[in-house]
Amino acid sequence: MPSVVSRGRGRRTISEINMVPFIDVMLVLLIIFMVTAPLIAPSMINLPSVGAAPTQPPKVAQILIDKNEKLQFKTPEKTSAASPKEAALLAKKWQESQPPDSAVVISAEKSIRYETVVKAMDELQKAGVKRVGLSVNVTP
Numbered sequence: 001m002p003s004v005v006s007r008g009r010g011r012r013t014i015s016e017i018n019m020v021p022f023i024d025v026m027l028v029l030l031i032i033f034m035v036t037a038p039l040i041a042p043s044m045i046n047l048p049s050v051g052a053a054p055t056q057p058p059k060v061a062q063i064l065i066d067k068n069e070k071l072q073f074k075t076p077e078k079t080s081a082a083s084p085k086e087a088a089l090l091a092k093k094w095q096e097s098q099p100p101d102s103a104v105v106i107s108a109e110k111s112i113r114y115e116t117v118v119k120a121m122d123e124l125q126k127a128g129v130k131r132v133g134l135s136v137n138v139t140p
Contacts, residue, residue, distance in 0.1 A: 059098045062135070063087050063124075065108040069116050088123035095129055107135035 064072040064079075073080055073087045075094055082090060091104045104124060108117050117134075124132050 059102040061091060061094050061102070061104050063091065063104065063106045063120055065106070065112050065116060065120065067109045067111055069112060071120065084120050084123045085127075087120070088127035088129065091124055091129050092127040095131075101131065103131040103133050104129050105133045105135050 059076070061076075062074040064074055066072070071082055071084060071087045073082050073090045073094075080090070095102055095104060106117060106120055106124075121132060
């Protein structure tokens with residue numbers, strides 16, 4: 001029951017929140033976390049490594065995406081500018097004329113939006129290109 005203070009003409013109740021139980025609970029939780037934190041072992045994450053492919057494909061075509069988001073389809077023989085759909089169709093046509101383990105690699109500038117690369121991959125998948133890779137820069 002709240003205490004009553006009389007001041008002058010009227011009676012007024014003092015409405016205060018008792019903070020002691022709240023502080024007690026918080027200190028107990030803090031101690032529990034401090035005791036259990038060292039016991040939890042950090043989990044290990046296995047990240048893929050670059051160059052983990054068993055063998056390199058014999059023939060590789062590239063879809064180059066420059067900083068203006070313009071695409072080029074590059075084979076060992078020639079390079080031609082193309083839209084994403086045209087590049088996917090050229091890649092499919094090129095892959096059909098090559099050995100079965102030939103690959104198409106997407107190489108993009110560092111500042112390119114992720115969405116542009118995903119759209120290129122999507123168009124390659126829609127065209128039926130079987131083996132698609134992403135080019136990465138490895139700095140020692």
